[in-house]
Amino acid sequence: MDYQAVLEEVAAHARPYVGQGQVADYIPALERVSADRFGIAVADIHGAVYGVGDWEVPFSVQSISKAFSLALVMAQSHGSQGGDGNHGAPGGNRAPGGPGADDIWKRVGREPSGTPFNSLVQLEAENGIPRNPFINAGALVVTDRLQTLTGDASTSMLHFLREESGNPDLAFDQAVADSEAEHGDRNAALAHFMASFGNLENPVPSVIQHYFWQCSIEMSCRDLAVAGGFLARHGLRADGSRLLDAREAKRINAVMLTCGTYDAAGEFAYRVGLPAKSGVGGGIIAVIPGRCTLCVWSPGLDARGNSVAGAAALDHFTTLTGWSVF
Ligand code: DON
Numbered sequence: 001m002d003y004q005a006v007l008e009e010v011a012a013h014a015r016p017y018v019g020q021g022q023v024a025d026y027i028p029a030l031e032r033v034s035a036d037r038f039g040i041a042v043a044d045i046h047g048a049v050y051g052v053g054d055w056e057v058p059f060s061v062q063s064i065s066k067a068f069s070l071a072l073v074m075a076q077s078h079g080s081q082g083g084d085g086n087h088g089a090p091g092g093n094r095a096p097g098g099p100g101a102d103d104i105w106k107r108v109g110r111e112p113s114g115t116p117f118n119s120l121v122q123l124e125a126e127n128g129i130p131r132n133p134f135i136n137a138g139a140l141v142v143t144d145r146l147q148t149l150t151g152d153a154s155t156s157m158l159h160f161l162r163e164e165s166g167n168p169d170l171a172f173d174q175a176v177a178d179s180e181a182e183h184g185d186r187n188a189a190l191a192h193f194m195a196s197f198g199n200l201e202n203p204v205p206s207v208i209q210h211y212f213w214q215c216s217i218e219m220s221c222r223d224l225a226v227a228g229g230f231l232a233r234h235g236l237r238a239d240g241s242r243l244l245d246a247r248e249a250k251r252i253n254a255v256m257l258t259c260g261t262y263d264a265a266g267e268f269a270y271r272v273g274l275p276a277k278s279g280v281g282g283g284i285i286a287v288i289p290g291r292c293t294l295c296v297w298s299p300g301l302d303a304r305g306n307s308v309a310g311a312a313a314l315d316h317f318t319t320l321t322g323w324s325v326f
Contacts, residue, residue: 003050013316017309021300024280029179041221058218062279076149128197132259154213164227177216224295264304273324
């Protein structure tokens with residue numbers, strides 16, 4: 001496969017969609033990004049990386065972090081995170097897939113919500129258990145678990161992402177984190193509501209702060225495609241060490257397919273046919289198990305919070321290559 005040629009064709013196809021949609025403004029600091037940006041990168045399972053357009057420009061990962069925080073909680077739960085030791089390791093030395101690895105699923109479901117990513121409505125009828133880890137409520141539970149496992153959820157995430165991406169310069173965007181905290185009433189409400197059901201282990205202010213920080217991390221398409229490589233390698237990192245067992249990687253990919261693009265997950269599966277996770281910064285990562293991980297970025301969002309040009313690009317990528325999971 002000539003990835004570079006495919007990416008160039010995909011970028012040309014997506015060009016008319018760039019600038020369509022709305023740049024997220026409910027977090028005011030995100031609004032400063034220009035809508036005409038577009039980048040796409042592919043990292044194959046052997047470590048080669050290709051890109052077109054603004055593929056090396058950092059942007060706010062926002063909800064894409066939710067896929068990585070779930071992976072880190074799974075890794076921490078069986079103590080196979082390895083690496084530089086900065087993730088903290090109170091998860092112990094249980095084997096992948098062993099006791100502990102499934103604990104998170106007692107506190108968060110794995111069904112699509114069919115509601116917007118920041119919706120409160122299902123929580124009351126469902127005893128404070130969010131539908132899945134990729135809506136905001138579910139991600140707050142995952143962050144809470146990570147806080148318990150590591151003692152510093154957002155720093156653990158930053159170190160994890162630096163290591164998986166191979167980019168030691170990754171950092172939080174303090175202005176974005178502060179801006180989200182200032183306008184964070186909805187997430188605070190979700191967290192307090194879940195706490196009232198006993199579904200948080202840590203104080204609400206600390207959970208939401210770590211969540212805002214992890215959403216504020218800035219990464220490029222290159223960084224994200226490389227960092228998500230373990231999802232295409234059935235849980236193996238680039239150096240061959242194991243982060244997750246194959247079953248865990250399959251599970252994350254499955255939940256990405258069914259829940260990663262919120263109430264547009266059905267439409268996304270129909271158009272693109274890949275596990276994917278979007279963020280309101282305009283990024284989307286997508287996984288082709290056994291082949292490669294993609295990341296596309298363009299800040300204009302549709303009404304459900306997914307990048308318009310990004311979705312068009314991924315749609316065209318799977319059409320050109322025939323590489324959807326279906
Ligand atoms: O909590 C929020 O609203 C943002 N930090 C993240 C939302 C997000 O990226 C949803 N994605 N489409």
